[in-house]
Amino acid sequence: MSQCLNPDCLHRNPDGSQFCQKCGGKLRLLERYQAQRILGQGGFGRTFLAVDDFKPSKPPCVIKQFLPQAQGTATLQKAAELFDQEARRLEELGKHPQIPELLAYFTADNRQYLVQEFIDGETLQQELDNNGVFTEKKIRSLLEDLLMVLDFVHSEKVIHRDIKPENIIRRKSDKKLVLVDFGAAKQMSRTSLSVTGTVIGSAQYCAPEQAVGKPKYTSDLYSLGVTCLHLLTQMNPFDLYDAMEVEWVWRDYLNGNPVSDSFGKILDRLVETKPKSRYQSVAEVLADLQPSSGTVP
CATH class of the missing domain: 1.10.510.10 (Transferase(Phosphotransferase) domain 1)
Structure with missing residues (x-):
């Protein structure tokens, strides 16, 4: 199944779908990462199990979507800073074999995302x-x-x-x-x-x-x-x-x-x-x- 990443939709679509059947949103991030299901949700965002379609083995990875629940401009700004810091920390620390590697960090549809190694x-x-x-x-x-x-x-x-x-x-x-x-x-x-x-x-x-x-x-x-x-x-x-x-x-x-x-x-x-x-x-x-x-x- 392909999981829609639109926070207001989150519809699950049949494999092979390019666009969400419910909201019409794109299902692939950067035409590469396709979410399969929600792994969890916290104060700053949602995590999804995904696959990397650019690699022949289509390995699993984790998409983290910045989606703060906090209210107020200052609080939201702090939350955005923390999300950005996490990406920077992961890039520095992910070289250790017992810390997940950062695979990508970008903005899509006006939302911040980071993609990291999936730890099974x-x-x-x-x-x-x-x-x-x-x-x-x-x-x-x-x-x-x-x-x-x-x-x-x-x-x-x-x-x-x-x-x-x-x-x-x-x-x-x-x-x-x-x-x-x-x-x-x-x-x-x-x-x-x-x-x-x-x-x-x-x-x-x-x-x-x-x-x-x-x-x-x-x-x-x-x-x-x-x-x-x-x-x-x-x-x-x-x-x-x-x-x-x-x-x-x-x-x-x-x-x-x-x-x-x-x-x-x-x-x-x-x-x-x-x-x-x-x-x-x-x-x-x-x-x-x-x-x-x-x-x-």
Whole structure:
């Protein structure tokens, strides 16, 4: 089927159609990319599974259509800037094998689009829903894999700002974890490190400093830590934090899923509410993840 991209129509047409049978709109973007179905929708736009008709194998790809729900000129302008930033970030970061490659970025029918590599696999949230809680071994493996991707992102002076189970896909072909959705990513400079910016991210995974518009590189480590706690317990992160006692109580929700003391301490340090008490870099976390060489604790 061919999916109409007109936001006011979205009619599904038979394969081979050049124009939408309902609204008459063109079904191919740039005479090349043809949407097949809607994958999802967020505050800034819609994503479609599509095919690239210019290549002999007609490989799948993802079309992101900028379609802000926000109202007001300033808000719309900010949303447009973020969409443009995502395209720029993807172009810079997509050279990493565990980040989707940007294939195209353009305007058609007065709407912005970006086309990116399709990652075939399940998100960690889908994996959790289908298979149940993650074991310590699985979480360790997740951290070792994803921290290397995060190290690359941070080396490019970018903070992802929206790390959560829905934005991590386990690729079917090689079981590697792929970090997606750089729509909230922020390019860091010396000046921006101290300037309060727009609050972006998913509330239950968001570091306290990010929640007041001052994200740091360690904010991504916090979100990754909270992601691990959610995968270990299948509980909403808000329920894993006791606001009255001002402490994480995730161990109360393990329900027989054992976590060693040493690994528990790593998780605790990842989700420290004070940025200075948290791990300051990916390298520090990876060092603690390495098995002990007989040193006295």
